[in-house]
Amino acid sequence: MKVKQISVFLENRKGRLAGITRLLGDAGVNIRALSLADTSDFGILRLIVNDAESALALLKKAEYTVSLTDVVAIEVPDSPGGLADVLDAFQNAGMNVEYLYAFVEKAGDKAVVVFRFEDVEKALLVLSDIGVNALTAEQVYSL
């Protein structure tokens, strides 16, 4: 129930993000979700795509610095307090969220939140304790 996320190191320079998305687009890789963490001189682009392995190979070949990270994606009810319940559970379990980002499903009744934890296995246990199912890779890739 882990999802593969691709992370790319980017300099804060004009056209870097456009270059990557064009490269992936031309190769028929579809981006399902993305987030960009930025600082004053560099950024880290995080991507979930329909075909992580080939996107990774493609980016490596183009000499980007990339890594593959396991993340957890869950559906939370698209209603007030939906995310807070989940975060409370992690806090009670003493788990630190390294970062997260969210997007809304096309159908529109649920939001998908992507979490990065130091300990993915433990996070999955916490989720199953509160009866929340993490999405499978296939589910996320085909959103």
Place this chain on the structure above:
Amino acid sequence: MIFNEKFECMDRGQLRALQGERLRDAACRAYENVPLYKKLFAEKGVTPDDIQSIDDITKLPFTVKDDFRDAYPFNMFAVPQREIVRVHASSGTTGKPTVVGYTRRDIALWAETCARTLGCGGGTPEDVVQIAYGYGLFTGGLGMHNGGEALGAMVIPMSGGNSKKQLMLMQDFGTTLLCCTPSYSLLLAEVAEEEGIDFKQLKLKTGFFGAEPWTEAMRLQIEERLNLKALDIYGLSEVIGPGVASECLEQHGLHVFEDHFYPEIINPETGEPAAPGEKGELVFTCLTKEAIPLIRYRTRDITSLEEAVCACGRTSRRMARVTGRTDDMLIIRGVNVFPSQIESVLMKVEGTEPHYLIVVDKSGAMDELEIKVEVSPEIFSDEVRQLEDLKKRINVEMASVLGLHAKITLVEPKSIERSMGKAKRVIDARDMA
């Protein structure tokens, strides 16, 4: 193997007597045949008759790079042009190149000292030597080439560049000794990794790396990635080219072939001899060369000399790795900074490849030092915090070693230009203002 045991292991007393005789002869030849020396000797109030032993060398005048420029092209030669069989020239990034000439005997001497260099790294006639220094006016390629032949090894005159072919020949010809610049060896490692070539499957034993400054940390990386013993070699065209000094397999300083090239260390400010073991500017006198009997040439390289006899049995003095040049020293906010210091800090902070660029600029009246560091896959993290930590670690380490604050910028891999020859590591934008 020790290529010339008689001279490389000579008793030090005997060696000094020989150096004294040879110095007197060199001083005579320079004084009688080169107008520049007649003038410089006169200014110092000295004649070749004042040279009774090697200790008298301090009575003689210094020569500098500009003397070669003023003598362009052939006025440093002490023999008629018909006795010159070869010329080389250093790249003239500023103005005219520095031209050096060789008689037939000089070429033989050069081949011998380059053969001694290969011998220092365990070379024998059984070896296969791949020369990846450039051939041409640059002394690196042809110098080590002649040395390989004098040793009796099999020489592959590959010259620089064309990395895939370099690797192919290493595999197919069974190269055991590699001669190139240290930065080019790392480029070869990169290309080999891309091509899926494992250095453990190759027969390389020793690499002879010179022609640019490098560090101990870079040595560790080269030895690990290329699976060979990496030796530091030293030379400069004004003295002869490569084959002036070389590390042996002990890797404790570079044996100076001082029966031919006499080294001194001086205080670069005063010109006075440095105390034994003290750091200072390296000065060379060519005791036996015919075409250019170079007297007390100031190399601008900073090093020190070790007199203790080496475990390998050679009695020659050993120079420490060159840690900087009197002229590539950057003065930033009044602090002396050598690029080699910056490189060793980067190597120390675990995992950082030595691909960096130093940019010095002015912000108002203040000098600003920026160090651009490539983020390799090994040190990349998808968490901002980790990368910020890395920057902080480099920053703290830099400040403690350099004594001043540097801005660290992380850049994408391969965004800093790779070199086939000498690495461009410094941009001093203050000059352009």
